[in-house]
Amino acid sequence: MSGQKSISAVIVALALLAGLDICLAFTHPLARVPIASLERSEVYQAVEALSQEKGSPDVVLLGSSLVTAPALQSEALYIGHTIPRFRHRRVHILEQELARTIGWQPTVFCLGTGGQMASDAYLVTKNVLKGSKQPLAIIYGVAPRDFQDNRVQTLESTPAFQTLATLDDLGERMQSPPYRLKPKTDLFLGRISALWRDKTDMRVYAVLRIKKYMERLLPWVCFAKYNEKHELKVQKHGLFPEEAAGEPTAWPGAALDHLSVDLTMEDYRFRYNPVSSQSLATQFTYFEKLIKVSKQRGITLLIANMPLSASNRELMEPGFYQSFVTRVSKLCLQNQVEYIDLNSPEYNDINCYADSVHLKPALSSRFLAQLASATGRTKVASTLNRSRQSLAQSGQSL
Numbered sequence: 001m002s003g004q005k006s007i008s009a010v011i012v013a014l015a016l017l018a019g020l021d022i023c024l025a026f027t028h029p030l031a032r033v034p035i036a037s038l039e040r041s042e043v044y045q046a047v048e049a050l051s052q053e054k055g056s057p058d059v060v061l062l063g064s065s066l067v068t069a070p071a072l073q074s075e076a077l078y079i080g081h082t083i084p085r086f087r088h089r090r091v092h093i094l095e096q097e098l099a100r101t102i103g104w105q106p107t108v109f110c111l112g113t114g115g116q117m118a119s120d121a122y123l124v125t126k127n128v129l130k131g132s133k134q135p136l137a138i139i140y141g142v143a144p145r146d147f148q149d150n151r152v153q154t155l156e157s158t159p160a161f162q163t164l165a166t167l168d169d170l171g172e173r174m175q176s177p178p179y180r181l182k183p184k185t186d187l188f189l190g191r192i193s194a195l196w197r198d199k200t201d202m203r204v205y206a207v208l209r210i211k212k213y214m215e216r217l218l219p220w221v222c223f224a225k226y227n228e229k230h231e232l233k234v235q236k237h238g239l240f241p242e243e244a245a246g247e248p249t250a251w252p253g254a255a256l257d258h259l260s261v262d263l264t265m266e267d268y269r270f271r272y273n274p275v276s277s278q279s280l281a282t283q284f285t286y287f288e289k290l291i292k293v294s295k296q297r298g299i300t301l302l303i304a305n306m307p308l309s310a311s312n313r314e315l316m317e318p319g320f321y322q323s324f325v326t327r328v329s330k331l332c333l334q335n336q337v338e339y340i341d342l343n344s345p346e347y348n349d350i351n352c353y354a355d356s357v358h359l360k361p362a363l364s365s366r367f368l369a370q371l372a373s374a375t376g377r378t379k380v381a382s383t384l385n386r387s388r389q390s391l392a393q394s395g396q397s398l
Helices: 002-026 042-052 065-079 092-102 118-127 159-164 167-174 181-192 199-217 261-272 277-297 320-334 361-375 379-394
Strands: 059-063 108-110 137-142 224-226 232-234 300-305 338-341
Touching: 042 118, 042 159, 059 065, 059 118, 065 092, 065 108, 065 361, 092 108, 092 361, 092 379, 118 137, 118 159, 118 167, 118 277, 137 277, 137 379, 167 181, 277 300, 277 320, 300 320, 300 361, 300 379, 320 338
Parallel strands: 059 108, 059 137, 137 300, 300 338
Antiparallel strands: 224 232
C-alpha cells in the first residue's frame, strides 16, 4: 500500500513538474520581474521589438556593436532625443540615405547586437528572419572579432545561442569539442526544458526575495545596494544588484557606453591573441551556413567589412587582418554573395573612434551615408526596386 502511495506521489510530482515546464515554455513568469536575465538582454529585446513591427522590414542589419554603434548613435541624432537602444531598432536615418540612392524609402531594422559572433548572426537569420518577418535583404557588417574572440568561452554560451537556439541547432554542437559532460548536458537540457533553461532567472529571483525578507524581518541585516549616484554599498535604501537591469539608452551626440581607449585596446589584445584555429573554423562554418540559408530563402545578402582603426588592427597577429579579409571576400565570391570593403583609409586614425573600435557619433552619420551609397550599387538595390515595382503593378499601397 505504501509502495503504491509512493508511486502515486512520484507521478503527481512529475506531472506538476511537467506542467510547470510547459507553463515556462509559453510564458516566462519572471519576464516582468525586475531581475537581470536573458529576457533583458539586447538580443531578446531586439527580437521582441521586431515581433511588434507590422509586416517585415525591407532590410535587416546584422553584426556586432561595430554596426549598432553608428546605427543607433546616428538614429538618436536623427530623432533628436534619447532612444532605448535595446528596443528602438528602426534606423530611419539609413532609410532616408537609401532613399537618396534608390529613389524610395525602404524600412530598415537593426538586429545587430553587442558581441554578435558569426554563429549568432546565423541563428538570427535562421530562427528569426523567416515567415512574416523575412526581409528582402540582409546587410551583415563583419569584423575579425566576430570570428575570433577569446572572451567567448564556447559558441553556445552567447546570449543569442541561449535565447534563440532550437533543438535542431544542437546536433553539431553536441558532437563538437570540448567533450565535457556537464556543458553538453546543460546544453541539451536547456533546449528541451524551459524549467532548466530559466533556472538562473529563478535562482536570482529567489535570492532577491530572500534578501528583502531578511531585511524586513531582521532589522540588523543590511545588504549592498545602488544609491542615487549609482554607488554600490551597504545601505538600507537603494536598488539591489539583482534588479539593476537598467534601460540602456542612446543620447543625441553621445557615444554609446564604452571603456577608455587604453582599456579597450587591452581588452581587444586579449580577444585577438592567441588566435584559436578551432574558433575560426567554427565561425567560418556558421558564416557559410548564414550564406546558405539566405540563398535558400531568397534573401539578398550583402557582406560589408566594417571600419577599424589602424591601432586596433596592430593588436592582431601579423598578417591576420589581411588573411581575414581575404578569407571573407573569397567565400563571398565562391557563393555569389556581394562584398564591399568599408574600411577605407579615412577610418585609420584612432581619433575617429570613441574607444579605438566604435565610431564616434560625429562620423556615424557619414558612415551610414557611405554604406547607403555603396549598397545602391549592389544587388540589394536591385532586389528592393524589383519588390517596389511588383507592389506597384499589383496595385498595393506603397
